[in-house]
Structure formats: C-alpha cells, structure tokens
Amino acid sequence: MKHLLSAIRISFRAISRSKLRAGLTILGILIGVSAVVIVVALGNAVRGQVMAQINTLGANTIYIFPQDTRSSGARTQARARLSEADAAAILREATSISAITPQSTTRAQVLAGDKNYSTSVLGVGDSYFQVMGFELAQGTTFSAIDFRTKTKVLILGATVKRELFGDGDAIGEYVRIGKYPFRVVGLLKEKGQSPFGEDQDDRMLTPIGTFRARLLPSPPGRVQLLIAQASDDLTVDSATRQIDRILRQRHDIEPEDEPDFGVRTQAEIRKTNEQSFAILTTILSAIAGISLVVGGIGVMNVMLVSVTERTREIGIRMAIGASQSDILLQFLVEAIVLSLCGGVLGLLVGLGVNAGIARALGWTLSVPPSAVILAVTVSAGVGVVFGFLPAHRASRLDPIDALRHE
Numbered sequence: 001m002k003h004l005l006s007a008i009r010i011s012f013r014a015i016s017r018s019k020l021r022a023g024l025t026i027l028g029i030l031i032g033v034s035a036v037v038i039v040v041a042l043g044n045a046v047r048g049q050v051m052a053q054i055n056t057l058g059a060n061t062i063y064i065f066p067q068d069t070r071s072s073g074a075r076t077q078a079r080a081r082l083s084e085a086d087a088a089a090i091l092r093e094a095t096s097i098s099a100i101t102p103q104s105t106t107r108a109q110v111l112a113g114d115k116n117y118s119t120s121v122l123g124v125g126d127s128y129f130q131v132m133g134f135e136l137a138q139g140t141t142f143s144a145i146d147f148r149t150k151t152k153v154l155i156l157g158a159t160v161k162r163e164l165f166g167d168g169d170a171i172g173e174y175v176r177i178g179k180y181p182f183r184v185v186g187l188l189k190e191k192g193q194s195p196f197g198e199d200q201d202d203r204m205l206t207p208i209g210t211f212r213a214r215l216l217p218s219p220p221g222r223v224q225l226l227i228a229q230a231s232d233d234l235t236v237d238s239a240t241r242q243i244d245r246i247l248r249q250r251h252d253i254e255p256e257d258e259p260d261f262g263v264r265t266q267a268e269i270r271k272t273n274e275q276s277f278a279i280l281t282t283i284l285s286a287i288a289g290i291s292l293v294v295g296g297i298g299v300m301n302v303m304l305v306s307v308t309e310r311t312r313e314i315g316i317r318m319a320i321g322a323s324q325s326d327i328l329l330q331f332l333v334e335a336i337v338l339s340l341c342g343g344v345l346g347l348l349v350g351l352g353v354n355a356g357i358a359r360a361l362g363w364t365l366s367v368p369p370s371a372v373i374l375a376v377t378v379s380a381g382v383g384v385v386f387g388f389l390p391a392h393r394a395s396r397l398d399p400i401d402a403l404r405h406e
Helices: 002-017 019-056 084-093 128-132 144-149 158-165 208-215 233-250 266-309 311-319 324-361 369-395 399-404
Strands: 061-066 069-071 074-076 097-112 115-124 136-139 153-156 174-177 180-188 203-207 225-230 261-265
Touching (some): 019 324, 061 233, 084 097, 084 225, 084 233, 097 208, 115 158, 115 208, 128 225, 144 208, 158 180, 158 203, 203 208, 225 233, 233 261, 266 324, 266 369
Parallel strands (some): 115 203, 153 180
Antiparallel strands (some): 061 261, 069 074, 097 174, 097 225, 136 180, 153 203
C-alpha cells in the first residue's frame, strides 16, 4: 500500500509537469466516456417513452389481420377473408376474449366549408373505444341505430378537427367525403403519437357498415382488421390460441396448413421494440467506444514519450534500489490516473449535457448506477491496457544505459 500511494503521488507530480500534454490526453478519454453516458441516457429515455406509448394501447390487445398464403410452393396474395361474423364467433366462443372490434381504413380528402384536408377514415365497430382505449372529449359515440342503418356520422380526431374547424365548434357540422355529407357527432380526446410515429389524432371514425357502403365498397361483412382484447394480461397467450383455433375452423384450414390470417399481440410488439432499441444502443455505444480506444492510444503515446524523457530518472531510481516491479507500478499508475481523470470528468460532462437535454426537451434522462460504475471502470481499464506497454518498457531498461541517457 505504501508503494502504491508513493506511485500515485509521483504520478500526479509527473502529470503536473506537462499540464497541456496531460490535458489533451485526458480529453480523449473525457469525450469517449461522456459520449457513452449520453447515449445510455438518451436510449433509456426514448425506450421509456415508446414503451409507455405501447402500454397506452393496452398490454392485452391482439391484432388479427389477413396474410399471404402458399399454394403449391408459391406465395399468393391474401384475400381479405376476415369478417364481422369472424369477430362475433371469436367473442362468442373464445373464453379469454372480453371484447373485439372490426376495423377498415382508407385515406380520403375531406371538406368542411372552404377547408379541405387529407386524413385517415376508419370504419369501426361498437367496441372500438373499449378495445383501443380512446375517449370522447365532446359529443356522443355511435348508437346502435347508426350501426344498423349505416348512418353517415363521424367522430373527429383532434388534428382533423383543428384543420377543418380551427377553434370553432364542430359538433353538428357536416364534413363531405366524396359525394357524401357526414354529420359530426363527437370529438376524440387528444392522444398524441403512437409508438410507430403515427399521429393518433389524425383520424376520423365512422360505423363499419357506413364505411363499406359509402367510402370503400366491399362485400357485406368484410373487414381489413380485427382487434381483440384479452380478458387480462395473463390470458393473452390463451386468447391467441383460441383465436387461431376458431378462425382455422371457420376458414377450413387444417392445423398443419399455413393460415390465411396472422395474429400479433402487444407483447410481441413490445419485445420487437426492445430488441430494436437494444441493437441501436449497442451500435451507438460501440461508436462512442471508438473514442475511448482513440483516447487510450493517446495515453499510450504520452506514456511512451514520458518514458523516453525520464529515462535518466528511471536509471537513478534503479541505481538506488528500485526494482523492475516498482518502475512498472509507477508508470502503470500514472497511466491509470490519467485515464481515471478523463473518466470522472467525462462522467460529469455527460451528466451535465443530459441535464441540459432534459430541460430543453422536457424528457426524464437518467443514468443507471451500473453505467456510472462501467464508465469509471472502463476508463481505468483503458489506462491499464494502453499503459502497460510503456510501463513494461520502462521497467526493462538497463540501469547503466539509462544513467548514460541524455
């Protein structure tokens, strides 16, 4: 311990003699560590926001959609075989399903007075609000009569309302889609962007029957998508198996054959996003790690120069009894001190930048303790790895040759 403390004291004295060179060396480590800290914090913040948005869609939401099938080894385009009758059968027979809604979507140019706007128009069932977690800000939902008589009524998202009516009242007003006037009966509460970057307020809802009859003519009962809600988070897997069994039976598909529908859950979407973020964070951290390698090379170069400049000093220390291990420890500790200084400063800079970003964007950026420990450990490791060669070279000098060095 006494030798270690002595080596640390000598290291600081040696560093203080070449402040500019030491500062430039520390800068390389500082940039690398601060980059890693910033990347980790930003990655955690973005992941947290996206996962929170996914959770708003419901952890027990299940999407059922048509998909391509294979025929004689060739992939054929899927036909939209899903129907409202499929939805009714699933709700009736699947014990793990609490609600289900059909959905079909198209893009349309809509007009209100002298304003026009291109948006998504969704044909939905009466359970859409329950399944998708939307709420009304104003007005009423669709009535049973609206679904039965295919009434031309709309519920507007906040973005559409703003584009067509500004700050004015939209309830009771008419919006023209193609040649049909639709009456506005409700407004959706603002929901913001989805995890996939979609503006969830840039939409209009209409009864699914009205959608088929007035907007996108299609066979009776046919829909583009079914969205089911499992009874709770624990029954999602059971619900998925029940949906698969019911639809295979209704569509005459054998268990060994590829189905003409696909089933995807929110858990799968969450897992896919987690994997994507993990890969992205790893790539960005690797790029930031390159700075640490560059900083480490700088440490090694500085230490090699230091060994050359202090060759005579090394000879004198050996002549008065210093062993090779003492010289090795001295220069290795000096390299570690340089790297640790850069690591600690880089950590402080990274935390400061994170605080600035958090204030500017209104995000919550946090650096886990493991990242702090990793930053300091890695910086020390850089000192050991890149400082060993100069330290070893110094310890192998011949004392007589070192004393003769000018």
